[in-house]
Amino acid sequence: MTPKPRKPPARPSQTRAGKNRQAEYLSQTRREHANEITEDYVEAIADLVAERGEARVVDLAERLGVSHVTVNRTVARLQKSGHVTSEPYRAIFLTAAGRKLAAACKSRHEIVVAFLRSLGISERTAEMDAEGIEHHVSPETLAAFRAALRKR
Amino acid sequence: MTPKPRKPPARPSQTRAGKNRQAEYLSQTRREHANEITEDYVEAIADLVAERGEARVVDLAERLGVSHVTVNRTVARLQKSGHVTSEPYRAIFLTAAGRKLAAACKSRHEIVVAFLRSLGISERTAEMDAEGIEHHVSPETLAAFRAALRKR
DNA sequence: TGCATAATGTAGCATAAGCTACATTATGCA
């Protein structure tokens, strides 16, 4: 028992006249997260196609550090969203939209890494942190990173 | 039909002698992601306790931008992991471990925001991007941000 | 003090991403 009565500290609980930006920001972050995997995949596919002429399921699985089953399912999703083309038992290729997204991601990734490196961060850490950070870098922040790089 | 034979471009497909860092980095990023929600919750709970003396489910839901049902389930998980204490129909409070994590997150968040602001990024964008970026900032990178801030 | 209502809890659904185990297809070499 012992359910001590809760004291509602001055009723003005919820929505303080739309001043809740926290929720808005976190929602945005969740939205970005939903795109992270898409971005990682198109980038990996672009790399593999550049390196080997095609992106196979096993190679993607190895590069992304997941099982081939996971790759399979995700590729099906990417096909629905129009980022890749894929036929049974064939390699995977990017559509025009996929190539465009991959190019933007690659560029952004390189800028983030270069920026972190310019702060004196080790290559290993810069690469690792960039993998997570890059998906949350807005155009404005990316521009600021670019500008900071130019100043050196 | 028309299944054109796939041409395996030089068999050296998979594991090139452990040189696959990409997979390692992405795995790390996935691991970080699993902690993001925990971090967001303990931070929000700490804020609410500081502001109002307690963190209620509805207030958390409002602040985090999710339904009270989602808060409920996540709080149950946080209780299992030892970050919060929670009794039926009572408010939520942090354990010592939860407070420690919240303090570290708050500090890291503030450093990330201050650093972005120091690059000339607007307050709104800095806050929004920080929400996503902060979870992927390693101790080394955080130290670099701090050092860069001192130089101004 | 009783009851309308706010807050909390529960049931059950959806999506996404991970996995193992097993089935199927395609390659390429003997």
Place this chain on the structure above:
DNA sequence: TGCATAATGTAGCTTATGCTACATTATGCA
């Protein structure tokens, strides 16, 4: 050319995070 094997595909489980709809409990005011 046939067949062992590598690659791909499928079935089905798990965990995590969302949700709506409905049930239950606790507050606080008339």
